[in-house]
Amino acid sequence: MNLKAITIRRTRQADLIDAFTLVMNTANHLRRHRGMSTTRSKKLRQPPSLLVHMLKTDPEGSFVAHDRKGKLVGFAMSLIREDEWFLAFLFVDPTLQSKGLGQKLLDKAMRYGKKNGCKRWALVTFSYNPQAIAVYTKMGMPPQRPLLTMERKRAKGKSFKKLRVPIKLTMKKITDEKYINRLTSLDRRARQLARPEEHFFWLSDENYDTLIFHDGKKLAGYAVVNSRGMVAPVVASEPKYLVSLLAHAVEWGVAQGHKYQIMFVQGEQLEVIRMLMKAGFHIDETTLFMASEQVSDPKLYIPATLAHF
Numbered sequence: 001m002n003l004k005a006i007t008i009r010r011t012r013q014a015d016l017i018d019a020f021t022l023v024m025n026t027a028n029h030l031r032r033h034r035g036m037s038t039t040r041s042k043k044l045r046q047p048p049s050l051l052v053h054m055l056k057t058d059p060e061g062s063f064v065a066h067d068r069k070g071k072l073v074g075f076a077m078s079l080i081r082e083d084e085w086f087l088a089f090l091f092v093d094p095t096l097q098s099k100g101l102g103q104k105l106l107d108k109a110m111r112y113g114k115k116n117g118c119k120r121w122a123l124v125t126f127s128y129n130p131q132a133i134a135v136y137t138k139m140g141m142p143p144q145r146p147l148l149t150m151e152r153k154r155a156k157g158k159s160f161k162k163l164r165v166p167i168k169l170t171m172k173k174i175t176d177e178k179y180i181n182r183l184t185s186l187d188r189r190a191r192q193l194a195r196p197e198e199h200f201f202w203l204s205d206e207n208y209d210t211l212i213f214h215d216g217k218k219l220a221g222y223a224v225v226n227s228r229g230m231v232a233p234v235v236a237s238e239p240k241y242l243v244s245l246l247a248h249a250v251e252w253g254v255a256q257g258h259k260y261q262i263m264f265v266q267g268e269q270l271e272v273i274r275m276l277m278k279a280g281f282h283i284d285e286t287t288l289f290m291a292s293e294q295v296s297d298p299k300l301y302i303p304a305t306l307a308h309f
């Protein structure tokens with residue numbers, strides 16, 4: 001198909017189910033091509049709440065490409081938090097790849113960042129797709145760090161191995177927006193930006209729990225745990241707390257009934273990786289954090305999702 005038959009326009013909420021389906025199918029096509037196992041996903045009746053949230057905060061940063069029949073064949077979604085632009089998604093239907101459509105969509109999304117004065121540019125992509133790595137490097141975002149997707153599944157009739165918590169902390173689940181300032185000040189140090197938008201989302205969405213931790217009276221950090229087993233992000237006020245925060249949050253998820261758990265660990269977080277492996281987590285996939293510069297301190301920060309570092 002010729003690109004002349006393709007139209008690019010802003011994403012609407014009604015596009016999000018098709019956009020997410022394109023993301024899943026395209027990622028599976030890439031995995032199959034690389035001889036990897038594919039992931040199965042149910043047919044959606046509603047768009048994932050994270051995508052709805054992102055489109056709400058950044059309606060001008062997201063684009064779809066469709067053909068003359070209206071079939072969605074490309075999707076880009078980007079976010080701006082303070083002076084950082086982050087690419088959450090860029091996917092082109094396999095039948096239309098390598099014709100320039102991906103770069104067109106990326107250009108539109110980056111223009112949104114430039115128009116708004118962004119100074120830092122970042123994303124996470126598949127380590128096994130040289131084409132994607134090439135496109136982003138060309139645009140000034142070279143590979144910076146590996147990220148390990150670490151997961152474990154509970155076998156039937158078995159229980160998960162327990163994690164040892166080196167520094168015992170007090171933990172509280174919070175729902176009140178009065179904590180937002182404390183959370184964003186932790187983010188500023190560990191993630192190098194404040195992102196109240198995400199905290200409003202995590203605090204209000206029933207699938208996410210925000211846990212806050214103290215060492216005596218001292219704020220030690222926070223963790224977000226979702227009902228499907230994701231522990232992300234984990235943010236510490238000091239390096240000595242990071243492992244304990246994660247261990248507490250993982251154990252809390254187990255107590256909530258998690259049968260599956262997943263997190264995204266930065267390559268240099270050796271102590272964290274060793275602790276997780278000891279507890280039966282395995283490395284499912286390596287992805288790459290690509291950026292114009294570093295945007296987090298790995299001594300303090302275990303990332304949120306890959307679409308949302």
Ligand SMILES: CC(C)(COP(=O)(O)OP(=O)(O)OC[C@H]1O[C@@H](n2cnc3c(N)ncnc32)[C@H](O)[C@@H]1OP(=O)(O)O)[C@@H](O)C(=O)NCCC(=O)NCCS
Nearest residue numbers: 090091092097098099100101102103125129130131132134
């Ligand atoms: C990555 C993706 C979005 C790119 O979109 P696309 O439309 O296929 O790519 P384009 O045709 O616009 O551009 C590809 C560019 O990479 C270059 N390229 C491809 N492989 C390369 C390699 N191994 N080394 C160097 N350059 C390479 C091409 O030459 C081209 O650049 P050019 O136009 O200057 O010649 C698309 O292929 C895709 O959806 N892939 C699967 C999902 C994915 O990996 N998404 C990224 C997740 S963040």
